[in-house]
Amino acid sequence: MPNPQDLLFRTLADPTRRTLFERLCRDGEQTVGALTAQAGISQPAVSKHLAVLKQAGLVLGRHQGRETHYSALPGGLAPLADWTSRMTAFWQGRFDHLEDLLKRMDQ
Amino acid sequence: MNETPAATRSVVVEREMPHPPEKLWRALTQPHLIEEWLMKGDFKPVVGHRFDFRADWGAVDCRILAVEPNRTLSYTWSAYGLESVVTWTLTPTRTGTRLRMEQSGFRPDQQQAYHGAQAGWQRFIAALEQVLARAE
Numbered sequence: 001m002p003n004p005q006d007l008l009f010r011t012l013a014d015p016t017r018r019t020l021f022e023r024l025c026r027d028g029e030q031t032v033g034a035l036t037a038q039a040g041i042s043q044p045a046v047s048k049h050l051a052v053l054k055q056a057g058l059v060l061g062r063h064q065g066r067e068t069h070y071s072a073l074p075g076g077l078a079p080l081a082d083w084t085s086r087m088t089a090f091w092q093g094r095f096d097h098l099e100d101l102l103k104r105m106d107q
Numbered sequence: 108m109n110e111t112p113a114a115t116r117s118v119v120v121e122r123e124m125p126h127p128p129e130k131l132w133r134a135l136t137q138p139h140l141i142e143e144w145l146m147k148g149d150f151k152p153v154v155g156h157r158f159d160f161r162a163d164w165g166a167v168d169c170r171i172l173a174v175e176p177n178r179t180l181s182y183t184w185s186a187y188g189l190e191s192v193v194t195w196t197l198t199p200t201r202t203g204t205r206l207r208m209e210q211s212g213f214r215p216d217q218q219q220a221y222h223g224a225q226a227g228w229q230r231f232i233a234a235l236e237q238v239l240a241r242a243e
Contacts, residue, residue, distance in 0.1 A: 084117075084118050087118040087210060088118050088120060091118060091120040091208055091210070092120055094144060094145050095120055095122050095206075095208075097143070097144035097145070098124075098134060098144040098145075098206075099122075099124065100144070101134055101140065101143045101144045102124060102126045102130065102131070102134060105126075105130060105133075105134070105140075106126075
């Protein structure tokens, strides 16, 4: 049952990703190189984390020359605070379970 | 509740199910079946009956508001200090039943209470809000 909350929770459950996201919120746009210099992990690892953040709609990557500049998209957190989207996801999951149960009741 | 509809929020989930309304009704009203797809609770389809739905993340207090066999079922749903109403509507179709769930009665200002009650995430979100406030 993929939903925006699950994706956000999974993305932000990782402390390194949270730190990267917080840094981009705090300090504004940064290159992968600049982020790596402070992250204490390798550049490929930073890039991998940034790709996950990007997929979750939390950061934006902008290519300039050979470098990618990342910036935060704080609006990407909205599903965490938005009650209606949380409850919609909850009920959609329950509907899935109900459908499974109805199939079993046939047997 | 006296709020105008514009002041409240609701969530609607609707789905066509290839099963007759009578069968869905059993799944919606028999505790051993409810437990398999929703939550565990001492449910009885009797207006005024109070019960709890329990899950590993907490409990929901409920009270039955309306029962119309094979057609509608409505109960209050109180969790995290927020009260809402869950209404199920079953409409027969050529191939089965259209099942509609509407959860309504939330005011936008209640969202903060719900949000704040999310143990574990509360501190994280507060910290993040501070970071975001500083970024502006």
